[in-house]
Amino acid sequence: MTLSHHVAVITSDEQALIVASDLAEDFRRDSAQRDRERRLPLPELDVFSRSGLWGISVPREYGGAGVSNVTLAKVTALIAQADASLGQIPQNHFYALEVLRVNGSQEQKKRLYAEVLDGQRFGNALAELGTKTAHDRVTQLTRDGDGFRITGRKFYSTGAIYAQRIPTSVVDENGIQQLAFVPRDSEGLTVIDDWSGFGQRTTGSGSVVFDNVWVAAGDVLPFQSAFERPTTVGPLAQILHAAIDTGIARAAFEDALHFVRTKTRPWIDSGSDKATEDPLTLKSFGHLSIRLHATEALLERSGEFLDRAQADSTAETVAAASIAVAEVRALSTEISLAAGSVLFELAGSQATLAEHGLDRHWRNARVHTLHDPVRWKYHAVGNYYLNDENPPLRGTI
Structure with a gap:
């Protein structure tokens, strides 16, 4: 390959x-x-x-x-x-x-x-629809000679349609989760371009179907054990989500600045000749910029915590990294949604015209930030500082 x-x-x-x-x-x-x-x-x-x-x-x-x-x-x-x-x-x-x-x-x-x-891209086939919770998995891994067979169906498979390998979460015959790095061209593997989300529209986050797909034993890794001991797998996933939302927020903020500078007319009651001189617009941009800069600073801080946890993965360092990442996840969720929405309040009706495509920022933020709920970030952070309770060892908190 x-x-x-x-x-x-x-x-x-x-x-x-x-x-x-x-x-x-x-x-x-x-x-x-x-x-x-x-x-x-x-x-x-x-x-x-x-x-x-x-x-x-x-x-x-x-x-x-x-x-x-x-x-x-x-x-x-x-x-x-x-x-x-x-x-x-x-x-x-x-x-x-x-x-x-x-x-x-x-x-x-x-x-x-x-x-x-060498340039290979790995996608994913992790999540499934129809299970009791978003973390439950039923896709089966069964032994077949010197390899395994996979049967099941996945959704939210971001990147699978573009990948040369599709890391797939599977449950073996002992009920233990493994991660199989399945070649994209495997017989019986079908990637379906059925993602219809109103945001993140070109991520290819649709379905992957495994119909008795064979995978070599050497392409199967332990997966569940990564969450049965302190590892950085969970916070690593989370910092990337936070970074995506931070990027969306920055894009919305920069587009708002450009639009107000070049196209927006001042509100009649402002007493200003330019939209850039409207005192309430200035206040709103100040509010957005402070929260955006705080998010970017927390993103960098959480990366430093994660670096330390990777170098020495203990219950304490991994918990500290998870909490630092949870803090930026909370703030990046809120600022990406706020920036994508306030953009229109500040830019005015012209900004809603389809040719500008400015609605994509809020749509992208709204879809991506649903990955795991921000309310549980606050719960985890509060519980950590108030009760010295470490967050759960899993991919999301």
Whole structure:
């Protein structure tokens, strides 16, 4: 499964940020049109893959840059600011690489990391519809000779339609969850482009069907055990979600600034000749900017906590990282929704015209922030500080 095109190898945090900034300029150009037409970003993903950014979390000992989580979050926010769907598509790719880092064998790490550095994209087939809770899984893994067979159906499979491998959560014959890195071209595997969400429209977050799909034993990793001991798998997933929302918020804020500066007329009661001089508009922009800057600062802070937890994963360091990430998840949820909505209050009726595509920011934020409820972030943070209660060891809190 080697890609034919040349793939760059990024070697430092600084290089990763420069490459992400350059790509973001290109991705921003047609992002509104892609959203409006629901045009899957296949050419953009090819450029994205060849840039080397999908390999920046591969540890240095396996040939990657091993960038900090501060940098990984900033890269994600930069891409999400340009195009929120493109920012989300690699989220589960990096999540799968973290599961590989904490639970994979040396052989699995060497082989799968090499694929990533060669430009392979990993999607996901984790969530399922119709189970008792959003975390329950029923997709079965059964032994078949020197490998396994997978049968089941997944949804919210962000990135699967674009991937060369689809990491899939499965339940083995002992009721234990495993993660199978299934090749996209496996017989019996069907990816269905049936995602109809009103936001994040080009993430490809639809269905994956497994009809007795064979997978090699070497492509199956322990999964459940990553949440039975202190690991950074959960907060790593969460910081990426926070970064996506932070990028959406920044995009909405910047578009609001541009629109008010160039198109918006002042309200008659303001006594101002320009919308940029309206005192109530100034107050609203001040309120948005302070919360946005606070979110960006918390995103960086949570990356530092996560770096420490990765270097030394104990109950204390992982809990501290999870809480730091929960704090920025709470704030990034609120500012992304606020920025996407207040944009129209400040910019005025012209901003609602479809040709501007400014509604995509709120739609993207509203859909993506439903990933897990912000009210439970506040609960976890309050319980941690008031009662010294560590958050649960799972992918969401």
